[in-house]
Amino acid sequence: xxxxxxxxxxxxxxxxxxxxxxxxxxxxxxxxxxxxxxxxxxxxxxxxxxxxxxxxxxxxxxxxxxxxxxxxxxxxxxxxxxxxxxxxxxxxxxxxxxxxxxxxxxxxxxxx
Amino acid sequence: xxxxxxxxxxxxxxxxxxxxxxxxxxxxxxxxxxxxxxxxxxxxxxxxxxxxxxxxxxxxxxxxxxxxxxxxxxxxxxxxxxxxxxxxxxxxxxxxxxxxxxxxxxxxxx
Numbered sequence: 001x002x003x004x005x006x007x008x009x010x011x012x013x014x015x016x017x018x019x020x021x022x023x024x025x026x027x028x029x030x031x032x033x034x035x036x037x038x039x040x041x042x043x044x045x046x047x048x049x050x051x052x053x054x055x056x057x058x059x060x061x062x063x064x065x066x067x068x069x070x071x072x073x074x075x076x077x078x079x080x081x082x083x084x085x086x087x088x089x090x091x092x093x094x095x096x097x098x099x100x101x102x103x104x105x106x107x108x109x110x111x112x
Numbered sequence: 113x114x115x116x117x118x119x120x121x122x123x124x125x126x127x128x129x130x131x132x133x134x135x136x137x138x139x140x141x142x143x144x145x146x147x148x149x150x151x152x153x154x155x156x157x158x159x160x161x162x163x164x165x166x167x168x169x170x171x172x173x174x175x176x177x178x179x180x181x182x183x184x185x186x187x188x189x190x191x192x193x194x195x196x197x198x199x200x201x202x203x204x205x206x207x208x209x210x211x212x213x214x215x216x217x218x219x220x221x222x
Contacts, residue, residue, distance in 0.1 A: 042213060042215055043198070092156070095208070101158065101208050105155045
């Protein structure tokens with residue numbers, strides 16, 4: 001199974017600032033994803049992080065707001081830019097490995 | 113568009129009682145269905161997927177294409193089954209791109 005380390009685990013940020021979340025996997029994986037879980041809501045896919053190319057964003061999510069990097073097959077970052085209170089959520093990194101989707105422990109973000 | 117519905121936000125049963133968590137989906141094609149579970153203070157993890165036809169921790173789920181359902185069942189609930197359960201569907205060839213239901217919080221009372 002893939003072991004995912006995600007950090008920070010939580011943060012409290014001021015509106016207008018940006019936060020970068022890191023995701024490290026203990027093995028090389030082709031498919032890496034970022035999900036969001038808003039308070040009281042289900043998980044929603046933000047984007048697929050592609051190694052060596054631009055991320056693929058789902059409807060309702062744009063690169064300017066959620067820039068993603070994927071420099072290699074074991075690491076990715078998600079930045080939440082120009083934050084507002086509506087961005088307060090849990091952000092989850094996930095990877096597809098051995099025909100399963102594994103999740104990181106999540107980053108709980110609160111924007112004041 | 114894919115959609116997953118879990119009609120029960122909360123479900124409470126007593127230990128030893130049967131439990132069924134409902135899941136209905138809409139997807140035009142051949143879906144791949146999953147159940148994920150999140151225990152208290154733990155990360156989200158895969159419980160089972162329909163293609164494996166396996167039983168994990170006593171749970172089973174049968175895909176009913178006619179009713180577009182994938183209900184999760186266990187004949188005798190245990191207290192350690194208390195958790196949040198998510199049903200999810202994947203379409204096409206990208207199994208990592210899942211659409212999740214709203215989740216059901218299962219509480220098993222002693």
